[in-house]
Amino acid sequence: MATSTRVDSVSIPSVSELPHWQEVRAPHGLGYRIRLMAQLMSRLFQEKLDPYDLTPFHWVVLCCLWExxxxxxxxxxxxxxQVGGTLTGVIDRMEERNLVRRERDPHDRRIWRIWLTETGRELETVLPPLALEVREVAFAGITEAEQKLVSDVVDRAIANLAHP
Amino acid sequence: MATSTRVDSVSIPSVSELPHWQEVRAPHGLGYRIRLMAQLMSRLFQEKLDPYDLTPFHWVVLCCLWExxxxxxxxxxxxxxQVGGTLTGVIDRMEERNLVRRERDPHDRRIWRIWLTETGRELETVLPPLALEVREVAFAGITEAEQKLVSDVVDRAIANLAHP
DNA sequence: CCTAAATACTACGCACTCTAATCATCTCTA
DNA sequence: TAGAGATGATTAGAGTGCGTAGTATTTAGG
Structure with missing residues (x-):
């Protein structure tokens, strides 16, 4: 522990004393591997969505609107x-595919409200099982206790990163 | 457990009996949250890389070449x-920034080898601490044991998804 | 040898992602 | 009640990311 530095209440070890599993460099670093896991899940989900001409992002927006x-x-x-600029393009393409439509809020004309079309609403019976399939592939052989802990850590990390 | 289905050796519960933390729908689903965590780490890393006119992907390729x-x-x-087509563009931009150069393999002229420039090599002393900073923010307050378990689960998930 | 298949990479089109700049509308205050 | 500032959304431009198709180059089979 000779070369540690103490900042606030967090002990930051020097790179040389990091154990292997927390080396920061890609592709071994945990950051890269988490990113890769998300990427691989997206690829698989995209495959399952291909027949519907949808993307994982469309799924995500639909989830919000179903709620x-x-x-x-x-x-x-x-x-x-997500960043506003990103959503504009995604919703444009969802509108083209007739999944949603935009309508101005009558009380505040700056606001555009997004409404499901019949097509968009009907997908609620079709898509969730596909998402579940991806989940089952990714977490095969991983116990519920382990998943619970990961879920927990992920939430705390998101909170840490939200306003750093 | 009335509505479970058994496929091979994996028990697949129906959506209705999933506990809250493993609901599949975004933004509550673990899949989306893992993706978001990776995204937030990328945003923060990008901020730190801005002064060098680099992107997280450049970092990743540099890590490979330093090794x-x-x-x-x-x-x-x-x-x-990563997919081949993606790398072509990234390496194009890295070449423009004078981080690497391409050279044909003399024994097999189909192969292009990527070599670090002096600039690319020198960044090895600068960038790893920035990556470590991102890691420290993301995993603040998360014990080493928890990180180890997450690292472990992520590796197994990647293996599950590699050849599904 | 000489052609067919395999390999390494590039080109292109579409979709996502980010930042910064812009436009329209609303709100608050002098 | 004008005008300044805040707010909601879009636009523009650069950079991933993926699939498909195309171009060299090498290897393998006859």
Whole structure:
């Protein structure tokens, strides 16, 4: 512990004393591997969505709207922690595919509310099982206790990163 | 456990009996949250890389080359589990920034080998501490035992997804 | 040898992602 | 009640990321 530095209440070890599993360099670093895991899940999910001409992002927006229809664009951004500019393009393409439609809020004309079409609503019976399939592949052989702990750690990490 | 289905050796519960923490729908689903965690880490890392006009992907390729210089494009793809077409563009931009240069393999002229420039090599003393900073923010307050378990689960998930 | 298949990479089109700049609308205050 | 500032959303431009198709180059089979 000769070369540690103490900042606030967090002990930061020097790189040389990090054990192997927490080396920061890609592709061994945990950061890269978490990113890769998410990427591989996306690839698999995309395969399952291909027949419907949808993308994983469309799924995510649909989930928001199934929970509550007619949300403002900014509400969806907030819920998903996505950047506004990104959503504009995604919703454009969802509108082209007739999954949603935009409508101005009558009380505040700055706000555009996003509403499900019949097509968009009907997908609620089709898509969740596909998402579950991806989950089952990814977490095969991983116990519920382990999944619970990962879920917990992920939530804390997101909170750490939300306002660093 | 009335509505479970048994397929091979994996028990697949129906959606209705899933506990809250493993609901599949975004943004509550673990899949989305893992993706979000990776995304937030990337955003923070990008901020730290801005002064150097680099991106997280450049970091990743540099890590590969620091480990072994002069690798074939396909070796880098394999190590990073990335798609070939993606690497072409990234390496183009790295070449423009004078981080690497391409050279044909004299024994097999189909192969392009990627070599670090002096600039690319010198960044090895600068960038790893930045990556470590991101890690420290993300995993603040998370014990080493918890990190070890997450690392472990992530590896198993990647293996599950590699050839599904 | 000489052609067919395999290999390494590039080109292109579409989709996502980010930042910064812009536009429209609303709100608050002098 | 004008005008300044805040807010909601879009646009523009660069950089991933993926699949498909295409170009060299090498290897293998006859």
């Amino acid at each position: 509550q229809d007619g949300q403002a664009t900014s509400h969806i951004c907030e819920k998903l922690k | 072994q210089d002069g690798q074939a494009t396909s070796h880098i793809c394999e190590k990073l589990k």
